[in-house]
Amino acid sequence: MSSSAALTRYQKIYQVVQQIPAGKVATYGQVAELAGLLGQARQVGYALYRLAPNSEIPWHRVINAKGQVSQSPCRKGTDALQRELLEGEGIGFNRAEQIDLKTYLWQPASSTLKAPGVKGIPETISQQIKRQDRENNQ
DNA sequence: CAGATGACAAGAT
């Protein structure tokens, strides 16, 4: 820890991830929005990359928008571990090693946050903003 | 101090 900043973006991200309940998952983009980093899903991945595998933070409940677990080239096996942890919480994977977001996505109460790009679930806030931005631009 | 880099996501081609 060489950072002296009071509350960095990464720390906000960690706080959000800690709120994900067992048996549910959140996408990187969703965590970013909840952390006040709209549209910066990448930062979430960067932040989680910094975590130790034995961290108190439930990093394994964060998956990508396709419903698949991501993996780090530096940490072989973390994807398998992540899958085991999730299955241990009752989360099911289909044949394509994907999680059904419609069933398992964390949907915080009193929030309009939804899953990105999932059929049957409305677009995320960042998607709404981008779409409106696009329409204005035309 | 400048540049490289790292668990993503969405639009464009």
Add this chain to the structure above:
DNA sequence: AATCTTGCCATCT
């Protein structure tokens, strides 16, 4: 449908 491009920022050399 698959691949490429861009946006974003904290850390480490």
